[in-house]
Amino acid sequence: MTSPLEQKIKITGPSVVTANRTADGVVIWRTGTSGWSTDLADAAIVRTSDDARKLLAEAVGDDVGAVASYIAPVEIRDGKVLPGNLRERIRVKGLTIELLPVPA
Amino acid sequence: MYAYDELDRTLLNERVSEFRDQVKRRLSGELTEDEFKILRLQNGVYLQLHAYMFRVAIPYGTLSSKQLRQLAHVARRYDRGYGHFTTRQNIQYNWIKLSELPDALADLAEVGIHAMQTSGNNTRNVTSDQWAGVAPGEVDDPRIWSELLRQYTTLHPEFSFLPRKFKIAITASAHDRAAIKIHDIGLRLYKNDEGELGFEVMVGGGLGRTPFIAKTIKQFVHRRDILSYVEAIMRVYNQYGRRDNIYKARIKILVHELGIDKFAKEVDEEWQHLRDSALVVEDSAIEEIRSRFSYPKYEKLPHMPDQLKQAAHDPLFERWRKNSVFTHKVQGYSIVTISLKPVGAPPGDATADQMDALADLAEKYSFGEIRVGHEQNLALPHVAKRDLPALWKALDKIGLATPNVNLVSDIIACPGLDYCSLANARSIPIAQELTRRFANHETANLIGRLHINISGCINACGHHHVGHIGILGVEKNGEEFYQITIGGRADEQAQMGTLIGPAVPYAEVADVVEDIVEAYLALRDSKEELFIDTVKRLGVEPFKERVYATR
Numbered sequence A: 001m002t003s004p005l006e007q008k009i010k011i012t013g014p015s016v017v018t019a020n021r022t023a024d025g026v027v028i029w030r031t032g033t034s035g036w037s038t039d040l041a042d043a044a045i046v047r048t049s050d051d052a053r054k055l056l057a058e059a060v061g062d063d064v065g066a067v068a069s070y071i072a073p074v075e076i077r078d079g080k081v082l083p084g085n086l087r088e089r090i091r092v093k094g095l096t097i098e099l100l101p102v103p104a
Numbered sequence B: 001m002y003a004y005d006e007l008d009r010t011l012l013n014e015r016v017s018e019f020r021d022q023v024k025r026r027l028s029g030e031l032t033e034d035e036f037k038i039l040r041l042q043n044g045v046y047l048q049l050h051a052y053m054f055r056v057a058i059p060y061g062t063l064s065s066k067q068l069r070q071l072a073h074v075a076r077r078y079d080r081g082y083g084h085f086t087t088r089q090n091i092q093y094n095w096i097k098l099s100e101l102p103d104a105l106a107d108l109a110e111v112g113i114h115a116m117q118t119s120g121n122n123t124r125n126v127t128s129d130q131w132a133g134v135a136p137g138e139v140d141d142p143r144i145w146s147e148l149l150r151q152y153t154t155l156h157p158e159f160s161f162l163p164r165k166f167k168i169a170i171t172a173s174a175h176d177r178a179a180i181k182i183h184d185i186g187l188r189l190y191k192n193d194e195g196e197l198g199f200e201v202m203v204g205g206g207l208g209r210t211p212f213i214a215k216t217i218k219q220f221v222h223r224r225d226i227l228s229y230v231e232a233i234m235r236v237y238n239q240y241g242r243r244d245n246i247y248k249a250r251i252k253i254l255v256h257e258l259g260i261d262k263f264a265k266e267v268d269e270e271w272q273h274l275r276d277s278a279l280v281v282e283d284s285a286i287e288e289i290r291s292r293f294s295y296p297k298y299e300k301l302p303h304m305p306d307q308l309k310q311a312a313h314d315p316l317f318e319r320w321r322k323n324s325v326f327t328h329k330v331q332g333y334s335i336v337t338i339s340l341k342p343v344g345a346p347p348g349d350a351t352a353d354q355m356d357a358l359a360d361l362a363e364k365y366s367f368g369e370i371r372v373g374h375e376q377n378l379a380l381p382h383v384a385k386r387d388l389p390a391l392w393k394a395l396d397k398i399g400l401a402t403p404n405v406n407l408v409s410d411i412i413a414c415p416g417l418d419y420c421s422l423a424n425a426r427s428i429p430i431a432q433e434l435t436r437r438f439a440n441h442e443t444a445n446l447i448g449r450l451h452i453n454i455s456g457c458i459n460a461c462g463h464h465h466v467g468h469i470g471i472l473g474v475e476k477n478g479e480e481f482y483q484i485t486i487g488g489r490a491d492e493q494a495q496m497g498t499l500i501g502p503a504v505p506y507a508e509v510a511d512v513v514e515d516i517v518e519a520y521l522a523l524r525d526s527k528e529e530l531f532i533d534t535v536k537r538l539g540v541e542p543f544k545e546r547v548y549a550t551r
Helices: A049-061 A086-093 B006-028 B033-041 B065-078 B098-109 B142-153 B223-240 B251-258 B260-274 B283-291 B306-311 B315-324 B352-365 B385-397 B428-437 B441-447 B506-523 B531-538 B541-548
Strands: A015-021 A027-030 A066-077 A080-083 B045-047 B052-057 B062-064 B082-085 B090-096 B168-171 B185-191 B197-203 B215-222 B325-327 B333-338 B349-351 B369-372 B378-384 B452-455 B469-476 B479-486
Touching (some): A027 A049, A066 A086, A080 A086, B006 B033, B052 B098, B062 B065, B065 B090, B065 B098, B065 B352, B065 B369, B082 B352, B090 B098, B142 B185, B142 B223, B142 B283, B185 B223, B197 B223, B215 B223, B223 B260, B251 B260, B306 B315, B315 B325, B315 B385, B315 B441, B333 B385, B349 B352, B352 B369, B378 B385, B428 B506, B441 B506, B469 B506, B479 B506, B531 B541
Parallel strands (some): B168 B185, B452 B469
Antiparallel strands (some): A015 A027, A015 A066, A066 A080, B045 B052, B052 B090, B082 B090, B082 B349, B185 B197, B197 B215, B333 B378, B369 B378, B469 B479
């Protein structure tokens, strides 16, 4: 399997590093304090390809805590961090569909 | 139902212990993700957008009530209270935790269910006709032969690391309900002119990026030779199939590039070394497998019981019966298809409560047996006709009596971008909108048989190529667009649909489908001419004109 670090990294705007938590698969973002958060607002924002590569390398290094780390685009609007494309919006906000009713 | 023997039970339990240890080592960091990935995939565990996805096999689409209850238990205990039935007789759970997976597998193993052959580059779950054993005119029960292949291929060392995944489907009826022509190997069981039972063997079918309809490699392989012939095909594939390019690794590419004649010659040469080996299938081996299947003790019942005559006065019952109830090989019984396509819901989903309730109804009305079809619906295979009215009322109470089987809202859809890490676009919301547009039963009935298949990417898990109307999600500059094909089909006359024109944006897909359907209603030569036959007669042009004239 090709490591994400072996791929060419070029970002064109503010970006974050995201992954899934190993034990339960929950969506997580790499923070600026070398940890992970389940809240996009806590994510470390990178703006250059070099910084993105460094943050990704740090994330990939935590193979126990996270799986399938990658760089994802974000938008910064009124100081808020928002997902930068549909895929990431779905990962942040959840399903866009109605499900069958399941009793609580 | 097939009863597993001690060997099977031991295998499953050992498999669970092994995976429990692997998960423990992964969570402790002893195994890296690179090392663990192939192990989890061999146990049906994928990583999707929001969580791990767990795919469980339902071999040849047959379940007991006890097994269905256990699937419900897993949905409730380890997931979010529902499961998703797929196009290959599997069920998927979308929110499973890795740390709890070994327990879920152990619970499933208690009832003989597992996740082997549901992912990875091996022989996948062997699928069959969901009406196997009860379809009128069937020459034999294809599940016997599916089980033979299941036993032979499960953990087979030579076929556990193939160039790519390998899918086999079997039917024993003239009408193909198992979509065998879009499989790597498709097997049609039939009797030749001498009355001998054997197989037409088809090879190299498949959808995805490079779709092909399977080609007949041998018109008749005697039943005693089927294992050796299948093995010969797989050996040739294993030897020559490409491992350097994932997009060219399926057997369909090899068959296409060599040509069917050269491929057949290679297989035949290999077969000569194998055909008189230990792979000869003795009739006694088949009878032993057959003896482990239990068949209902049917009563002698009238063709038209009083209960059915009375219920025929209820138009709601009648509209359900006409679309959901099919002829059984035994007089007085019916096959009942259970639609998992209610208006506005994700195609193929069922809640744990629905599964439990259906398991009860199967015990009461169908000798405790349930089937799963590739169209993402379920079936009760042995329902006495006298019980149909009571069954319908009970199904209606649990939301499983939608009268749309084979109609326009009986849509096949992959999970799409709502769940899938490979997808480019969403599938389920498109399906949900279409079910709302065609919710009126009279309109749907007027349209008649029409299959819409939707995939959220070129991998084609929603079988869009072979939908009467196929919808493929693509991404253009960050937006969801959809290519529309028409004229595809997955039955014995299988063919790929034809693209009608440029992709349309998400918001226009339902309008486009409505335009196509309206064009069909205007163009068909009679109410009896199905959509697929109108497209065959006229081609795509009139539909294309209708769709793009104002766009």
